[in-house]
Amino acid sequence: MVYLHSTFQVHSIEDIPGTAFVGGEPHPNFVSLKIYHIARAFKIDEAKRNFMAAVDEIFNPIFELKEMEWEYFIAESSRDLWKNKWSGTTTA
Known part of the structure; x- marks a missing residue:
């Protein structure tokens, strides 16, 4: 079982078939995911690799x-x- 101890969101927006291109060519069986890793930042490279390995284990x-x-693609914010809306604050 994969457990990701983190705050993140995965957004999935379905595109019209034939609108995904890889290398300039249409690709009918392609998914591009955007993962928003919010409120925390990876402090060391090993944490990044572990997170990506966990994501791979889920999606593969x-x-x-x-x-x-x-x-x-993983986007981070500080x-x-x-x-x-719950905390109303921007500091930890």
């Missing part, structure tokens, strides 16, 4: 079963640029 079986190729 799903997309391999569907014979899809995929990529992802804690002082994150605010939620």
